[in-house]
Amino acid sequence: MDCQEKQEVPVYTDVDRETFARDICPLRRPAVLRSVPLGPCVSSWTVSYLAQKGGDREVKVHVCPEPRMDFLHKNFVYRTLPFDTFVQRAAEAKHSDFFISENESYYLRSLGEDARKEPADLRKQFPELAEDFHIPEFFEPEQFFSSVFRISSPGMQLWTHYDVMDNLLAQVTGRKRVVLFSPKDALHLYLTGDKSEVLDIDTPNLQRYPEFVKACRFECVLEPGDLLFIPALWFHNTMALEFGVGVNVFWRHLPAESYDKKDPYGNKDPVAATRALQALERTLGILEELPSEYRDFYARRMVLRIQSRAYCMQATQGNLDTTFSQSS
Structure with a gap:
C-alpha cells in the first residue's frame, strides 16, 4: 500500500522574468508556470508537421518492450531511425513495423552533434523546429547550458533521477504526469548514483524499499503549453499520459567553474x-x-x-x- 504524503505542485500564471526571479526561483521548490508564451509550437507541432519539418535525418532513440524504462538494468535498446519515421511510430498505439514487439515504446532525448563533447541544443539539431519554440528568458544568456528535445510514446515512464542544474520542462504537446521528491528525502530513495532503484513509484515493493514511503511526494499533470520549474537536485519521475513533445531548458545557476567542463549531459555532480x-x-x-x-x-x-x-x-x-x- 502506498501511504506516502502527497502535495500538489503550486501553479503560477502569467509569470514574467521579474516574478520568476523574485517569487519562484528563490524558494527552491518546483512550480508549474502557465500562460508563459512558448511560441507557435504549442499549436503547430502535430505529428505530420514534426515529420515534415524534421525530415529523414537519423536520430538515436530508446526502444523499450514495456512503457516503464529502467536505466539501472537497461531494459531497452538503442536504435536509429529517420526522424519522420520515429515520430509516426512514437504516436502509434501498435506498430506494424517494429524492433522488439508491436507494443514497444519509444523515447527520444536529443543529443549534441558530438554527444560526448557537446550539449544538446534545439537550435543546432532541429533549427527548423527551433524557430517555433521561444525559450523563456528567465536567466541570463551566458547561463544557458542546453535545450533538450524530448518525444515520448503514450505511457512512457522515465526513472526517478536528479539533475545538478536548474531547468524548465516545457510540455509543448500532450499531457505528462510528473512526480517529484525533495533533495532532503534522498535517504529514502535508495540511490544508485543519481538514480533511484525504486522503479514502480505508485505501488513500490515496501519489503525491499521500506523507507520509500517516508519521502514526501509532489505531483502535477502538465497540460500542453505548461512549464515546470525543476530546481537542481530535485528528483523527478515523468510519465507521458499521451504522445507528447517537450523541451527541457537547462542553465547554470551556480558559477560556471562549479560544473564539470567535460559534462555534455549536465548530470555530473559539481x-x-x-x-x-x-x-x-x-x-x-x-x-x-x-x-x-x-x-x-x-x-x-x-x-x-x-x-x-x-x-x-x-x-x-x-x-x-x-x-x-x-x-x-
Missing part, C-alpha cells in the same frame, strides 16, 4: 561535490583497517560531524535518527 565524495571513499577505505566495533564508532562520529557542519539541521534530524536506530 566539481566540489565530486571531490568530497572521492575523499569520503578514501576515508571509508581507511576505516576498513579497524576492527568492526571501531569502524562503527568512528563512522558514527563522522556522521555527527557531517551533520553539524553540512546538514540543514531541522530538515534532516529525523532522517539521521532513523539511520542510527536501524543500525543499532
